Amino acid sequence: MGEIHSNLINEAMACDANLVVPVMVEGCSEVFEGLTTLVDVGGGNGAAMGVVAKSCPWIKAINFDLPHVIAAVAPKCNGVEFVAGDMFASVPKADAVFIKWVLHDWGDEECIQILKNCREAIPKENGRVIIVEAVIEEEEGKHDKLKDVGLMLDMVMMAHTNFGKERTLKEWEYVIKMAGFSTFTVKAINPVQSVILALP
Numbered sequence: 001m002g003e004i005h006s007n008l009i010n011e012a013m014a015c016d017a018n019l020v021v022p023v024m025v026e027g028c029s030e031v032f033e034g035l036t037t038l039v040d041v042g043g044g045n046g047a048a049m050g051v052v053a054k055s056c057p058w059i060k061a062i063n064f065d066l067p068h069v070i071a072a073v074a075p076k077c078n079g080v081e082f083v084a085g086d087m088f089a090s091v092p093k094a095d096a097v098f099i100k101w102v103l104h105d106w107g108d109e110e111c112i113q114i115l116k117n118c119r120e121a122i123p124k125e126n127g128r129v130i131i132v133e134a135v136i137e138e139e140e141g142k143h144d145k146l147k148d149v150g151l152m153l154d155m156v157m158m159a160h161t162n163f164g165k166e167r168t169l170k171e172w173e174y175v176i177k178m179a180g181f182s183t184f185t186v187k188a189i190n191p192v193q194s195v196i197l198a199l200p
Contacts, residue, residue, distance in 0.1 A: 007072075011045070014044060014045050014047035015047075016100070016101065017044075017047040017048035017051060017100065018047055018051065020048075020100065020132060020189065020190070020193060021047075021048050021051040021052060021055075022051060022055070023189050023190060024132070024189055024195060025051070025052070025055040025056065027189055028187060028189060028195050031096075031128065031130050031195060031197055032052070032056050032059065034095070034126065035056075035059050035095045035096050036058065036059060036060060036095055037059065037060045037062065037093075037094040037095045037096075038052060038059050038060070038061055038062065038094055038095065038096050038097075038098055039062040039063075039064050039083075039091060039092045039093075039094040039096075039097055039098065039121065040061070040062065040063050040064060040097075040098045040099070040100070041064050041087050041091055041097055041098070041099045041102060041114070041118060042064070042065055042087060042099060042100075042102035043063035043064055043065050043098075044063075044065060044069060044073070045063075045069075045073040045077070046063035046073060046077040046080045046082060047077070048063075048098065048100060049061035049062065049063045049077065049080045049098075050077035050078070050079070050080055052098075053077070053078070053079035053080055054079070057079070060081065060094075061079060061080045061081070062080070062081045062082075062083055062092055062094060063077070063080050063081070063082050063083070064083045064084075064085060064087070064091065064092055065084070066084065066085075066086065067084040067085075069084075070082050070083070070084040071084070087102075087114050087117060087118075088110070088113060088114065088117070089117070090117055090120070090121070091117045091118050091120070091121035092121060093121050093122075094121060094122065095122065095123065095126070095127065095128075096122060096127060096128045096129065096130055097118040097121055097122055097128075097129045097130065098130045098132075099114075099118065099129065099130070099131050099132070100131075100132035100133070101132065101133065102114070103115070103131065103133055103167075103175075104133055104134065104165065104166055104167070107165070108171075108174070108175055108178075111175045111179075112175050112178045112179045115129065115175060115176065115179030115181070115198070116179045116180060118179075118198075119179055119180050119181060119198075119200055122200060123200075124200050125200075127199070127200050128197055128198065128199055128200075129181070129197070129198040129199075130195060130196075130197060131172075131195070131196035131197075131198060132189075132193055132194070132195055132196075133166070133167070133172075133193065133194065133196060134166045134167075134192055134193060134194070135167065135168065135169055135172060135186055135188075135194045135196070136166050136167060136168045136171075137168075138168045138169070138170070169186065172184070172186070172196060176196070176198050179198075180200070181198040181199060181200060182199060182200060183198075183199050184196055184197060184198045184199065185197045
């Protein structure tokens with residue numbers, strides 16, 4: 001069951017990457033400006049870095065995931081380097097870290113540890129961590145279907161993880177600041193996901 005579940009998750013994340021990353025390259029190109037190396041933490045089969053390698057050929061794209069994931073997928077993406085490891089121990093050095101739909105799997109304590117390791121992997125000057133996640137709307141009295149989608153995603157995370165959750169802007173600010181970042185910005189890229197750019 002574990003391997004089947006892992007494969008399904010990796011395929012779902014690849015489908016999402018093939019939709020989201022081109023939108024980022026088009027609408028958030030500034031996050032990639034000036035980069036020569038980019039590491040995707042929890043990158044699964046490397047689909048996100050495959051899109052980056054094609055769209056931004058000057059960037060050395062690195063896909064970082066657990067050893068069993070890398071062993072199963074490594075040869076699948078041209079132009080992508082595959083590195084095995086554990087994001088709770090360390091993250092490979094790069095100009096920037098890309099982390100998509102990973103942090104919502106974890107509670108605040110684990111999320112802060114992952115983000116600290118990401119911060120240590122980037123340069124103090126001009127380094128950045130590019131987070132792609134949902135930012136839950138918390139405006140009182142405002143009701144729309146997109147807010148319902150965010151709440152539904154939050155319930156899915158609570159059902160499928162021990163401490164995972166979707167986060168509000170205040171909750172993102174908490175984990176980012178506790179991980180030692182000085183500032184961050186948020187830019188919506190589609191109705192559900194946002195690019196959160198954390199700077200050291």
